[in-house]
Amino acid sequence: MTDVTSEEETYKALEDQALMERLTLRDLTAFRTLYNRYSSLVYSASLRVLRDASLAEDVVQEIFLRIWRKPESYVATRGKFATWLTSVTRNRAVDAIRSRNRRYRHETASPEEQEWDVPGDERDDPALTAEMSDQRRIILTALSGLPAEQRRVIELAYFGGLTQQEISDKLDQPLGTVKTRIRLGMQKLKAALSPEVT
Amino acid sequence: MSTKQMDCEQVAEILDAYSLGASEPDEARGLEEHVSDCVRCWEQLNEAQRAAAMLALAIPVEDAPAGLEERIIREAARESRPATSIFDRFRVGWPTAAGAFGLAGVAALVFAAVLQVQLSDLRGDNSDLENLVAVEEQTIVDMRDIMFVFLRADDLATLDVEPVGPEAAEAAVTYTWSQKDQTGFILCEGLPPLAEGQVYQAWFTLEGSPQSAGTFSSHNGSCNMPLGLTESGPPSGLGITIEPEGGSTSPAHGEYILYTSFGD
Structure with a gap:
C-alpha cells in the first residue's frame, strides 16, 4: 500500500518546476502541492488589488485552474515560478477590477488603505516558503529605502491598476512628477534587487 | 505618440x-x-x-479561504477525467416519466447509495484520499445522469453473478442493464481482496469468447462499475476475473471467480 504521508513529503520536497512538469501528466497531488505552496500568496495579491474577498477567490480559482489546464504556459527559462505566478495574478486581478466600475473602486480604496505591509519589517511569514521569505526580506528592505511618495505611486500603479495619468489625477500631482517618481523608485528597486532580477 | x-x-x-x-x-x-x-x-x-x-x-500574506482548495481540486479532478462514451451517451435531461422501476430500479438506487457511502468513507485528511474523493464526487454526478436513464427505462433487468469457486464464495454481485439504452452497471459486495498490482476485470462472453468489458477496483470489497452493452444485444455471459494492473487481453488463468449466463 502506498505510504501517503511519505508521498506527501516527497511532493513537498519537489521544486516548482518539477511539480509543473508533473501537471502535464495530470498529477493531482502535484497540483494540490502547488496550491498549498502558493494559494496564500495568490489570494493575498488578488485581495490587495481587488479589495473584495469573493472576487479574490474567483481570481485564485481562475489562476490555479489555468495552471492546471495549461502548465506549459510557465517557461522556466524566463524566471522563477513564484515571480511568474504573482505577475499573472496581479494582471488578472487588475483586469478584473478594470471591468468593474472604476469610480466605485477609487472611492473605496484610498491610498492610505493601500500602504505596504511594513517596509523594513523582515518578519518571516509561515505561509511563505523559505525562498519566498528570503525574497520578501529583500523586497521589504528595498522598499524601506524608497521615499514614501515613490512607494506610494508604485503601489498605486502595481496594485491599484492605475496608469500614470490616473495616478496624477488621483494624487493631484503633475504627470511629470508621477513619471519621475515611478522611474526613480523603480531604478532604486532594481538596483537593490539586482541579484534577484538580473 | x-x-x-x-x-x-x-x-x-x-x-x-x-x-x-x-x-x-x-x-x-x-x-x-x-x-x-x-x-x-x-x-x-x-x-x-x-x-x-x-x-x-x-504585502501581508493571508490564508486563502477554507473550502477554496477543495473547490479547485474538485474542478481540476473533474476536468482530468477522460470523457467516456458511456457518460456522454447517456447525458440526458430529466425524464418526462419514470419507467417501470421494480427490482432493477432498486438496484440502481443501491448503486448510487454505495457511491455515497464510499465517498463518506474516503473523506480524510491526507491529500491522496482527498484527490480520490474529488474524483468520486464527480463520479456521482456522472452516475446521476445514468440514473436518469435507468429511472425512465422500461426494460431494466438484473442478474446475479454467481461465485464460481471458493475464492469469491462470500461475494454478492449483480449486473443490471437496459438493453434499450445499452447501459448497465455491476454492483458488488464481499469481493475477495486484491494483492498489490491487481485489479478485477469484467468479461462479456460474445460468440463464445471472453471480451474485456473493463477493469475496476473495490473499496472494502464493494464495487460499482458502469458496464454498457452493444447494439447487437446482450452477451451470452458475464464473468469477473482477477488480473494484473492494467488488465489482460484474455483471462490470465482462464478461470472466472464469478460468472453468469444471460440465458434466452
Missing part, C-alpha cells in the same frame, strides 16, 4: 511604468513593438518586470 517612432531612449523612459502596468495604451504598444526587435531593451524590460513581480511578496 507614434508607435513607429519610439527609440531606445523613449522606451527607457517608460519601461518601468510599463512593467508596473501603468503606461498608457499607446505607449505600451510602442514599447512592445520596439522590444520585439531590440534585445537590449527587451532584457531591460525583463529586469523591470521581475522587480515589479517581486512587489507582491511585500
Whole structure:
C-alpha cells in the first residue's frame, strides 16, 4: 500500500518546476502541492488589488485552474515560478477590477488603505516558503529605502491598476512628477534587487 | 505618440511604468513593438518586470479561504477525467416519466447509495484520499445522469453473478442493464481482496469468447462499475476475473471467480 504521508513529503520536497512538469501528466497531488505552496500568496495579491474577498477567490480559482489546464504556459527559462505566478495574478486581478466600475473602486480604496505591509519589517511569514521569505526580506528592505511618495505611486500603479495619468489625477500631482517618481523608485528597486532580477 | 517612432531612449523612459502596468495604451504598444526587435531593451524590460513581480511578496500574506482548495481540486479532478462514451451517451435531461422501476430500479438506487457511502468513507485528511474523493464526487454526478436513464427505462433487468469457486464464495454481485439504452452497471459486495498490482476485470462472453468489458477496483470489497452493452444485444455471459494492473487481453488463468449466463 502506498505510504501517503511519505508521498506527501516527497511532493513537498519537489521544486516548482518539477511539480509543473508533473501537471502535464495530470498529477493531482502535484497540483494540490502547488496550491498549498502558493494559494496564500495568490489570494493575498488578488485581495490587495481587488479589495473584495469573493472576487479574490474567483481570481485564485481562475489562476490555479489555468495552471492546471495549461502548465506549459510557465517557461522556466524566463524566471522563477513564484515571480511568474504573482505577475499573472496581479494582471488578472487588475483586469478584473478594470471591468468593474472604476469610480466605485477609487472611492473605496484610498491610498492610505493601500500602504505596504511594513517596509523594513523582515518578519518571516509561515505561509511563505523559505525562498519566498528570503525574497520578501529583500523586497521589504528595498522598499524601506524608497521615499514614501515613490512607494506610494508604485503601489498605486502595481496594485491599484492605475496608469500614470490616473495616478496624477488621483494624487493631484503633475504627470511629470508621477513619471519621475515611478522611474526613480523603480531604478532604486532594481538596483537593490539586482541579484534577484538580473 | 507614434508607435513607429519610439527609440531606445523613449522606451527607457517608460519601461518601468510599463512593467508596473501603468503606461498608457499607446505607449505600451510602442514599447512592445520596439522590444520585439531590440534585445537590449527587451532584457531591460525583463529586469523591470521581475522587480515589479517581486512587489507582491511585500504585502501581508493571508490564508486563502477554507473550502477554496477543495473547490479547485474538485474542478481540476473533474476536468482530468477522460470523457467516456458511456457518460456522454447517456447525458440526458430529466425524464418526462419514470419507467417501470421494480427490482432493477432498486438496484440502481443501491448503486448510487454505495457511491455515497464510499465517498463518506474516503473523506480524510491526507491529500491522496482527498484527490480520490474529488474524483468520486464527480463520479456521482456522472452516475446521476445514468440514473436518469435507468429511472425512465422500461426494460431494466438484473442478474446475479454467481461465485464460481471458493475464492469469491462470500461475494454478492449483480449486473443490471437496459438493453434499450445499452447501459448497465455491476454492483458488488464481499469481493475477495486484491494483492498489490491487481485489479478485477469484467468479461462479456460474445460468440463464445471472453471480451474485456473493463477493469475496476473495490473499496472494502464493494464495487460499482458502469458496464454498457452493444447494439447487437446482450452477451451470452458475464464473468469477473482477477488480473494484473492494467488488465489482460484474455483471462490470465482462464478461470472466472464469478460468472453468469444471460440465458434466452
